[in-house]
Amino acid sequence: MALFTFKLPDIGEGIAQAEIVGWHVQVGDRVEEDQPIADMMTDKATVEMESPVAGTVVRLAGEPGDQVSIGSMLVEIETEGEGAVAAPAPSVETAEASIDAPLPSREGPGVGGEQSELPAVEPEAPASPVPTPNPSLEGRGPDVAAPILASPAVRARARELGVDLALVKPNGDHIRHADLDAYLLYGAGQGYRPAGRVAPRADEQVKVIGMRRRIAENMAASKRNIPHFTYVEEIDVTALEEARAQLNAHRGDRPKLTMLPLLIVAICRTLPDFPMLNARYDDEAGVVTRHGAVHLGMATQTDAGLMVPVIRDAQDRNVWQLATEIRRLADAARSGKATSAELSGSTLTLTSLGPLGGIATTPVINRPEVAIIGPNRVIERPMFRGEEIVAAKLMNLSISCDHRVVDGWDAASFVQAVRKLLETPVLLFEG
Incomplete structure (x- = not known):
């Protein structure tokens, strides 16, 4: 018998340590070669570590939430025959989840629906009361x-x-x-309880680790370092919704259009006049990079937390191509199959509450970007058009900006330009 020490390999350029997200094995378990043993999270991605040998697990590096330095012992495995301390295993190539995602005050299920962060706990059944007479x-x-x-x-x-x-x-x-x-x-000793009273549930403690901890750290850093301001404007999307319905009626085998592809086209057409919004700010170097291409991040709710898959070169895609890419990236993020490249490098982020809507949001910027845009729920209500009162479909559009880089006038002017395109949808399809 020999003791084999599996050291945490180099799993990314510039990575000094990784967090234990979860173990697939425990001390005493028999493992086979190439069997998954742990999920490790770096600043870029979550990777699955596999055992390089077969044997019995005798020691683990720590518990979920602990940090392990590159080159340090991750697992010790007792193997048959002669052995020695293992060299680091080959680098892991597959990245399954990004932590480069904002958690805009929970404003966004993103392109999905909102979900509870804490696991449900079944309440303990109350003890049967002792019957009491009238x-x-x-x-x-x-x-x-x-x-x-x-x-x-x-x-x-x-x-x-x-x-x-x-x-x-x-x-x-x-x-x-x-x-x-x-x-x-x-029961018989019921007393009187007001309608709606629910049985109590036990307190629980949930350790903040993995994706949830990374999101917390990113959001704290964003709010701590960026002086946010938010601007909200009401937009009449009656004509846009009519155009969308007509496009969907003749879409053939193409995906059904939501509001998002149309909004993205409006954003991309407007950004060339407002380059300060499609930018990233390196506050340590004191350098703002204004990007020519629009790599649009989409805040997407997943079981692992809020993630931001990126539509590359969104400015070169039409509404159907955008709809296809939105669906593909959202599915990849939710299934854990999105690559590191698909989950990084955004220059501007779009966050939508989807069916949950909301009157207005104040989204948190996805640092080091300098702006984030949030469409809100479309509602129908009366409004004046000239001297007539008509039913109109209205939507508030929110934008949060880094006030170190973007002035309030610029943000308001940008939203007004987007508004013009959305309220006159034929302009979205001009050559």
């Missing part, structure tokens, strides 16, 4: 029975349910249907 019987001798005050309808219902009214505690002078309902819900 309070009207208290203080009387064994041979004296006080009358039970209840209406004929309550008595009839109690007979149908097989309930002894002597066990029902009234909330007042006589037993009502509400008291009978409380008895059925909570």
Whole structure:
């Protein structure tokens, strides 16, 4: 028998350590060569580590949430035959999840729906109460029975349910249907509880590790370092929604259009006049890089947390190509198959609450970008057009900016230019 030490390999350029997200094995387990043993998260991605040998696990480097330095012991495995301390395993190439994602005050399920962060805990069932008699019987001798005050309808219902009214505690002078309902819900010693009361649930502690910890760190750094301001404008999307419906009616085998591809086209057409928004700010070097191409990040809710897959060169794609890419990237992110390249390098981020909508959002910037855009729910309500009152579909559009780089006038002017395109959708398709 020999002891084989598997050291954490170099899993990315410039990476000094990685966080243990989860173990696939425990001490005493038998592992085979190439069997997954741990998930490790770096500043760029989550990677799956595989055992280079077969044997029995005798020691693990730590618990989920602990940091392991590159070149340090990750797992010790007892193998058959002679052995020595292992050299680091080959670099892992497959990246499964990015932490380069904002968590804009939970404003975005992104391109998906919102989800709870904490696992559900089944509440403990309350102990069965000890039956207590009707309070009207208290203080009387064994041979004296006080009358039970209840209406004929309550008595009839109690007979149908097989309930002894002597066990029902009234909330007042006589037993009502509400008291009978409380008895059925909570038992003979029920007392009276207001409608909507739910059983208590136990407290729980959830360790903040992996993707959730990275998101927390990124958002704290963004709010700590960036002086945010948010501008919100109302946009009449009545004509845009009509155009979208017409496009979908003739889409053939192409994907169904949502509002997002049309909004992205408007953004990309407007950005050349506002290059300060499509930028990244290296605050340590004091350098702002204004990007010519639009690599648009889409805040997407996944089971692992909020991620930002990136539409490369969004300015070169039409609405159908954008719809296809949005669907592809969202599916890849949610299934854990998005690559590191697909989850990094955005120059501007779009975050949408989707069906959850909301009147307005104040999204948090995806640092080191300098702006993030958030469309809100489309609602129909009356508005004036000239002297007439008509039904209009309206949507608020939010933008948060880094005030060190973007002035309020620039942000407002940009949104007004986008508004013009969205309210006159034919302009979106001009050559």
